[in-house]
Amino acid sequence: METELQVYLNGEYVPKSKATVSVFDHGVLYGDGVFEGIRAYSGSVFQLDPHVDRLFASANYIQLKIPLDKDKFTRVILETLRRNKLKDAYIRVVVTRGIGDLGVNPESCREPTIFVIAEPVSSALGPKEPKVLRVIISSIRRDSVDATTHEVKSLNYLNSILARLEAANAGADDAIMLDSRGFVSEGTATNVFAVIDGVVYTPRTSSAILHGITRARIIRLCRELGLKVVEREITPFELVSANEVFMVGTKSEILAVGSVNGRLVGAGRAGTTTKLLLQEFTKLVTRKEEGTPIYAEESLEV
Numbered sequence: 001m002e003t004e005l006q007v008y009l010n011g012e013y014v015p016k017s018k019a020t021v022s023v024f025d026h027g028v029l030y031g032d033g034v035f036e037g038i039r040a041y042s043g044s045v046f047q048l049d050p051h052v053d054r055l056f057a058s059a060n061y062i063q064l065k066i067p068l069d070k071d072k073f074t075r076v077i078l079e080t081l082r083r084n085k086l087k088d089a090y091i092r093v094v095v096t097r098g099i100g101d102l103g104v105n106p107e108s109c110r111e112p113t114i115f116v117i118a119e120p121v122s123s124a125l126g127p128k129e130p131k132v133l134r135v136i137i138s139s140i141r142r143d144s145v146d147a148t149t150h151e152v153k154s155l156n157y158l159n160s161i162l163a164r165l166e167a168a169n170a171g172a173d174d175a176i177m178l179d180s181r182g183f184v185s186e187g188t189a190t191n192v193f194a195v196i197d198g199v200v201y202t203p204r205t206s207s208a209i210l211h212g213i214t215r216a217r218i219i220r221l222c223r224e225l226g227l228k229v230v231e232r233e234i235t236p237f238e239l240v241s242a243n244e245v246f247m248v249g250t251k252s253e254i255l256a257v258g259s260v261n262g263r264l265v266g267a268g269r270a271g272t273t274t275k276l277l278l279q280e281f282t283k284l285v286t287r288k289e290e291g292t293p294i295y296a297e298e299s300l301e302v
Contacts, residue, residue, distance in 0.1 A: 006083045008076055008116040013083055019115065026109050027096025031156035033113075034058035037250045038091040040081060041123060044291030045091070048074060050213045051250075058152040059095055064112060066095055074292070080116045081294045090121040090251055096155070124253055125282040130270045132258035133247070135187070137236055138163040138175035142185040142208040150208050160188035174247070176239070176260070179208040184234040187247045190255065191215035194234055195244035195273045204231040214248045221280055227273065244271035254278050 007019035027033040036051045052070050059066050068076065073093075081089060093116050100108035124131060140163040142150075159177070167175040167188075176192055179185040184203050186192055191212040193202045200222050203209055222229045239245060245257035245265045254277055256270035270278070284290055 005117075005119065006080070008080045008114070010114055013080070016117075019117075021096070021113055021115070022099045024099045024101070025096055025113055026098065026100050026106065027094070027113060027155055029100075029102070030097075030104060031154065031158075032062075032106060032109075033094060033096030033155040034062065034064065034153055035095070035155055036091075036093045036153060038077070038093065039121075039123075039250050039253075039285070040086065040089040040091065040118075040294060041285045041291070043087040043294050044286065044288070045077065045081070045294060046250075046285050046291045047213050047217065048077065048292040050216075051093075052077075054153060054211075054213065055093060055095065058154070061149065061152050062154070063106075064095060064097060066112060066114070068114070077116055077118075078292070078294055080118045084118050084120075086118055086120055087294065088121060088123065089118045092117045094155070121251075123285075124255075125278065125285065130254065130256050130274065130278055132256045132269055133173040134171075134259045134262075135174045135176055135247075135257050136167050136170050136172045136261055137239070138166050138177045140166060140175070140177055142177045142179050144180040145206065145208050150205075150210050153210060157189075164188045176247075178236065179203075181233075182236070183207050184236065184239050185209055187249075190247035190249040190252050192234075192239075193218070193246050193248065194239055194242040195246075195271060196238065196242050198228070198273075200227050200229045200273065201234055201238075201242075202229070202231055203234055207233060212249065214250050214253075217284075218248050218254070218277065218281070221277060221284065225276065225280060240265070242266070244274050246270075246274045246277070254281055 005016040006013045036055045038051045096113040098109040098112045163175040177185045186209045247255045256274045258268040
């Protein structure tokens, strides 16, 4: 009989089937909360500290006080993985405003809701041919930086969901959204890169993008490999005309884009730079200095 996954929920570890939150939780009613998606590879959690730092920064911006410090939260994440005997996993960490009334006033919420989910997942990284996506440029624009802050990883993903639905209706795998000025912003859950004449371009953070942790590490990796990286505005014309386009994210890792709006990008498959980054990123995610070991602190009480 398969053992049911254990979920951390408000200080307790409970079976997945019993891990429920109140219908009065403002995370459910209003999307009032923050989250992180994190990956574990071969018994090590990749870039755990930056993810925890961003979670706390997001919560701080929306004036949501997390009742655990960073060290305690890190130990909770590791213990959730240990209880589920996981080495390769996707981890979802969520903090909501908590249970309140039906009004939008956040002050009705007395205590945040915290849960950590860890599920086994296999990596798409490795020597095999990378997955190639068909994408569209969505008519759904990324919210203006004047309307919201994209430095906060909030629970409200309606913008991305509408763009993903548009892509599905068009028979595409994903969508790339533009910002309010018409420049390339990001995918529905990924950051975008374009290779043009040997230079790797990616939208600057002012283009209404999430400050992606995988994005930041890919930029560093490019520079470590001697590749020129430029953060600037990218037009839809440049995207469609690029030699290569790829998308990156914690869960998605690195995905090649084969076509945009039905037009081939390069040869319609992963290009030389994309393959090189895939090869090097595969090595990188299991380096000791890049991650936090899951099973090095098993004796610690959480």
